[in-house]
Amino acid sequence: MFSIDARDPTPLHAQLKWAIRVAVATGRLRTGDRLPTVRQMAVDLRVNANTVAKVYAELEQAGVLETRRGVGTFVRAAAEETAASHDERQRALSVLADRYLTEAADLGFTAAQAIQQLQTRREERETNGQ
């Protein structure tokens, strides 16, 4: 489900945190979905349970997950973000988009290829019926 690379110098908890954020952003995890229990995830990833718990706690503080005491951990609604104005959000997205296109260009990809990559990513999850 989520993969952790022990040889990657990035801390385990940071890898998992990022993996969950990506899963939510790409729609592989949807609002209300339940995540594996802390202990189950720990077994799956061959990691200590505390490490997983830390990740869930941080993502809860960040508003991505929601934990219900004694029940489990769930994906939370997509925030809508702190009532920041429409314009500000739009401007921020524009910056991200430019950065993406520029960095892809540095790797030798055209804008079309960079966009195609995203489309593919998105179609993958839809054809999987997730």
Place this chain on the structure above:
Amino acid sequence: MFSIDARDPTPLHAQLKWAIRVAVATGRLRTGDRLPTVRQMAVDLRVNANTVAKVYAELEQAGVLETRRGVGTFVRAAAEETAASHDERQRALSVLADRYLTEAADLGFTAAQAIQQLQTRREERETNGQ
């Protein structure tokens, strides 16, 4: 020249090592190019000189760089790197795409909206002849 993010949980030396390898792989650094001195790089990145020295030493041992005493540090590899780089580049693009979608989601945008933004930006660039 190289960018280091102090808030990224990835160790500084790993970030720098990766940045140099990418620069070599994409041709931004070519065989024989001289790198900044350890101390200059440390100042530029606001990092301890020991950290930079450690990176140079490891990359020298890996055959990527070459240190000539009293002269400087230079790029050694390149040939085989670029040949093997199709998969590398594809993987790097995939990482960028995931980052873009996730950060857009943090702003409250769906994947569809994030992609639409790119289409728009691309058209703007083209009509401006950029």
Place this chain on the structure above:
Amino acid sequence: MFSIDARDPTPLHAQLKWAIRVAVATGRLRTGDRLPTVRQMAVDLRVNANTVAKVYAELEQAGVLETRRGVGTFVRAAAEETAASHDERQRALSVLADRYLTEAADLGFTAAQAIQQLQTRREERETNGQ
């Protein structure tokens, strides 16, 4: 410096987190001030170092503290908060003020007494030259 009550059912890390926030809010800790090292604080409070480290990490994520790798942990500037509009902030403060007066009234204090309590708190730190 900071006090933790082991009999209080509130988790130790939550108590410490709150104590630091209060110290910053009342001015007992000022921007740029250095906090005790993780291990020193742990000894002072007779608590495990991990517990203190967790608190520092959470307060860093919350923007209250700033840690410089290998150097120490410091109080950060007072945010100015996410560019939320002047009106919104003012309205939020107004809500807090009303709640404070109401809850103080529930305890049998007049508005004057409630305000006096804050004045006293503030003068204490100033006469201490902190």
Place this chain on the structure above:
Amino acid sequence: MFSIDARDPTPLHAQLKWAIRVAVATGRLRTGDRLPTVRQMAVDLRVNANTVAKVYAELEQAGVLETRRGVGTFVRAAAEETAASHDERQRALSVLADRYLTEAADLGFTAAQAIQQLQTRREERETNGQ
């Protein structure tokens, strides 16, 4: 009637126990008053009935409440509580004051501004004859 905050790290049962004790100490609950049934309270607070039952049982053992089988749960103490409450009230006010200052600081206000806001609110209330 009683407020419980699921995001407060303090255990739910401790929050509820405290809330009832405060209600008794400030006279909002008086000797002989009947409390909601365990199940009703559980529904009101969106908490498990076991949690409420545990609180009632502990407060009964502490002499604050009294359970009459098949009838309900009633307030028992009060007398000594109110006598000893000067320090209690003062301490409670101090907690409220700290919370006010800290939350105001989170909004980017200084202690002085937070106090000024109270002065203003107070004058408004008085001129409105509230």
Place this chain on the structure above:
DNA sequence: GTGGTCTAGACCACG
């Protein structure tokens, strides 16, 4: 010597 990561394992709060 500073903070950060990770593990192992005990015990608590909640449903």
Place this chain on the structure above:
DNA sequence: GTGGTCTAGACCACA
């Protein structure tokens, strides 16, 4: 059985 807290102790990254 779920997540949360806390401890003890090892090792790493950084200055």
